[in-house]
Amino acid sequence: MLKLFPIFLCLISWPWSGHSGPLNAPNSDLDSPFGHEIVRYSKAAEIRNLMDESVDPCNNFYNFACGKWNRFHPANTLEHASTGFFETVLQALNRKIADVLTNDDMGKYDTEVDKKVKIFFDSCMNLSSLKDVYREKLLEISAEFGEMPVLMGDKWNRHDFDWLKVVSEMAYKYGIHIILGYDIMVDFSDTTKNRLYIGYRGLPLESKSMYLDENNAIYREGYQSKMAKNLQRFLRLPQELAEVTAKELLEFEVGLAKGMIDATAGLQVTDITHLTTMDELAAKYGNDLDLRRYINISLGYVPQDKVYEMAEDYQANLIELIKTTPRRVVANYIFYNFLEHFMVKVPRGQSELQTKCISRTKRYFAKNLDNMVYRRLNDNNNTREGIDFMWHEIQTTFEQTLLSERLNWIGEETRSYAIEKLKAMQLEINSYEERNFTAELGGLQLSRADFLENLKAAMMLSVKNVRQKLNEPPSALEAGEILSFTPANIIVENKIKVPISLLQPYYVWSNLYPKAVQYGTLGSLISHELIHGFDDTGRNFDKSGNSHNWWDATSTEHFKNRTNCFILQYKNYTYNGRKLPEMASQSENIADNGGVRLAYAAYLRWYEDAARSLGMLPVESLPRLKYSGKQLFFISYAQMWCSDVHPVVKNLQTSTDLHVPGKYRVIGPLSNFEEFAKEFNCPVDSNMNRANKCEIY
Numbered sequence: 107m108l109k110l111f112p113i114f115l116c117l118i119s120w121p122w123s124g125h126s127g128p129l130n131a132p133n134s135d136l137d138s139p140f141g142h143e144i145v146r147y148s149k150a151a152e153i154r155n156l157m158d159e160s161v162d163p164c165n166n167f168y169n170f171a172c173g174k175w176n177r178f179h180p181a182n183t184l185e186h187a188s189t190g191f192f193e194t195v196l197q198a199l200n201r202k203i204a205d206v207l208t209n210d211d212m213g214k215y216d217t218e219v220d221k222k223v224k225i226f227f228d229s230c231m232n233l234s235s236l237k238d239v240y241r242e243k244l245l246e247i248s249a250e251f252g253e254m255p256v257l258m259g260d261k262w263n264r265h266d267f268d269w270l271k272v273v274s275e276m277a278y279k280y281g282i283h284i285i286l287g288y289d290i291m292v293d294f295s296d297t298t299k300n301r302l303y304i305g306y307r308g309l310p311l312e313s314k315s316m317y318l319d320e321n322n323a324i325y326r327e328g329y330q331s332k333m334a335k336n337l338q339r340f341l342r343l344p345q346e347l348a349e350v351t352a353k354e355l356l357e358f359e360v361g362l363a364k365g366m367i368d369a370t371a372g373l374q375v376t377d378i379t380h381l382t383t384m385d386e387l388a389a390k391y392g393n394d395l396d397l398r399r400y401i402n403i404s405l406g407y408v409p410q411d412k413v414y415e416m417a418e419d420y421q422a423n424l425i426e427l428i429k430t431t432p433r434r435v436v437a438n439y440i441f442y443n444f445l446e447h448f449m450v451k452v453p454r455g456q457s458e459l460q461t462k463c464i465s466r467t468k469r470y471f472a473k474n475l476d477n478m479v480y481r482r483l484n485d486n487n488n489t490r491e492g493i494d495f496m497w498h499e500i501q502t503t504f505e506q507t508l509l510s511e512r513l514n515w516i517g518e519e520t521r522s523y524a525i526e527k528l529k530a531m532q533l534e535i536n537s538y539e540e541r542n543f544t545a546e547l548g549g550l551q552l553s554r555a556d557f558l559e560n561l562k563a564a565m566m567l568s569v570k571n572v573r574q575k576l577n578e579p580p581s582a583l584e585a586g587e588i589l590s591f592t593p594a595n596i597i598v599e600n601k602i603k604v605p606i607s608l609l610q611p612y613y614v615w616s617n618l619y620p621k622a623v624q625y626g627t628l629g630s631l632i633s634h635e636l637i638h639g640f641d642d643t644g645r646n647f648d649k650s651g652n653s654h655n656w657w658d659a660t661s662t663e664h665f666k667n668r669t670n671c672f673i674l675q676y677k678n679y680t681y682n683g684r685k686l687p688e689m690a691s692q693s694e695n696i697a698d699n700g701g702v703r704l705a706y707a708a709y710l711r712w713y714e715d716a717a718r719s720l721g722m723l724p725v726e727s728l729p730r731l732k733y734s735g736k737q738l739f740f741i742s743y744a745q746m747w748c749s750d751v752h753p754v755v756k757n758l759q760t761s762t763d764l765h766v767p768g769k770y771r772v773i774g775p776l777s778n779f780e781e782f783a784k785e786f787n788c789p790v791d792s793n794m795n796r797a798n799k800c801e802i803y
Contacts, residue, residue, distance in 0.1 A: 372690030
């Protein structure tokens with residue numbers, strides 16, 4: 107997927123690994139008055155166990171709410187490099203996926219496509235059967251496109267190597283994009299059609315700073331070491347040769363990274379794309395970078411419609427890099443990155459192998475697995491109906507906010523259109539109930555005996571389906587396994603997607619939980635995504651998902667000034683001994699701050715409506731917890747961001763993630779929120795009651 111993709115998709119979080127979660131007993135065991143009490147006591151115990159009530163909530167609310175998280179959920183190995191709510195939910199989902207894939211009793215639910223997914227998984231679990239022929243199979247796959255210099259030595263003929271032809275053929279057959287890339291996605295200026303996007307592609311270390319910042323040298327060294335080990339393990343290179351080759355590969359990739367888009371620069375999609383034609387691109391780059399030839403081979407023809415060029419600085423940098431890099435190094439880089447897609451280390455333990463095979467299966471069949479789990483979820487807690495009700499409440503509350511005096515800095519016409527966009531925004535459970543998996547995967551032929559052949563078959567079918575999209579009307583944005591665990595706002599669809607992982611009982615939802623807990627968790631997640639539709643990226647898209655500036659000049663100026671307040675606030679926070687990187691893009695911080703305000707306002711709306719309906723105040727409490735419903739809201743919100751991160755990867759986290767660390771997703775928004783300070787009696791200018799509050803929505 108090209109780097110344009112994240113601009114279209116605003117996420118809550120990106121988990122790395124998981125630990126155990128809350129109560130996860132079968133619903134039937136809890137469907138009694140006694141069982142109901144167990145649920146409420148369990149939730150209360152879970153909340154209290156994470157808290158350090160010796161901490162002053164007005165000094166550091168994160169430590170107050172999450173002070174004991176690390177005791178129960180330490181990130182103490184690189185296999186569990188990060189722990190947090192989303193990691194917990196993801197691991198619970200993976201356990202359900204494991205049941206679906208391995209439990210024969212669930213076979214009665216299986217469709218023909220489900221059976222294919224299971225065959226793919228089984229073939230991965232049989233990886234050890236390929237141990238003696240793995241290298242030969244990798245070489246066979248590689249030989250489809252030529253020869254890798256490091257394997258040929260002096261026999262390699264540099265004059266026969268045509269790098270553009272090789273990467274084009276790899277892209278055509280397997281959809282593996284190396285150095286250059288293309289994708290077919292909805293036109294962000296006209297969402298009624300698809301367009302071809304050409305050029306810049308992401309790199310494995312994800313961000314420019316990971317390649318160029320000296321503070322991140324340790325991660326580059328680790329990445330280089332991993333490549334050297336792969337060259338030894340899978341291609342059986344001698345250690346010294348593997349290390350020299352890996353060093354050359356990294357140096358070339360660092361060269362590529364000099365042309366990367368800086369994700370912290372706050373660039374909009376219109377800043378990094380240019381609508382052009384293949385003829386114009388051919389004239390622009392000539393033989394230095396024959397993009398017409400690249401597309402003709404990798405797509406199978408040259409489209410006559412206009413196309414988008416992505417990040418022309420990347421292409422300009424690439425041309426100079428290719429000129430100054432030995433062909434041998436370029437060839438090794440291409441073939442290594444190609445073969446890396448087929449390199450799967452066989453773990454010693456069966457449990458670790460299952461984890462790895464679930465991950466591999468999700469890479470190619472995430473939507474299918476989500477659907478398989480969804481069909482088996484027993485939703486006795488009416489989670490789906492609850493989400494729909496909450497969405498209506500949040501949507502209505504934000505409409506009232508837009509009409510309020512608090513947002514009078516936004517011009518009347520701009521506010522009017524914002525309400526139009528809000529009313530057009532939809533929320534959808536990511537269950538894929540309407541997906542025609544048979545049409546997509548019915549022709550897939552798989553074998554339990556050969557995982558590598560199955561990988562090839564899955565890749566070939568996937569890229570074939572992608573190529574067909576150019577002549578089809580737009581469909582839902584493909585985001586694979588990302589949409590399995592985190593809510594997301596699909597900006598070009600004006601649609602919020604809620605993953606099935608959040609439908610799992612007792613994580614964010616139970617009818618037995620106080621509404622304060624429901625709104626503090628699920629409500630704040632949905633509200634966060636709604637605000638993304640109006641943040642520094644989302645506000646540049648209209649109600650149909652088209653790129654369109656509908657903000658008047660005065661409102662825009664006020665928005666930028668308020669955004670600058672967040673820039674100044676967050677860049678002064680310290681994490682792992684360093685200040686957080688200054689980012690022009692404040693989309694995540696805007697969504698965090700606006701999201702918790704909106705969720706709280708929606709909770710108060712429910713509370714007041716319930717009080718009028720009942721003729722008395724609703725009881726919003728949990729047993730053995732001394733906190734009011736309003737306080738429980740903020741505690742529940744904070745505990746979603748409880749986390750621990752292994753010291754080795756803390757700088758990696760801040761270099762690759764546009765979200766600030768969990769600690770500051772609590773401290774930042776709540777210290778800006780006067781209602782929080784009121785509920786916990788925080789004096790002005792205390793750490794959690796900033797005098798200079800940042801606020802947009």
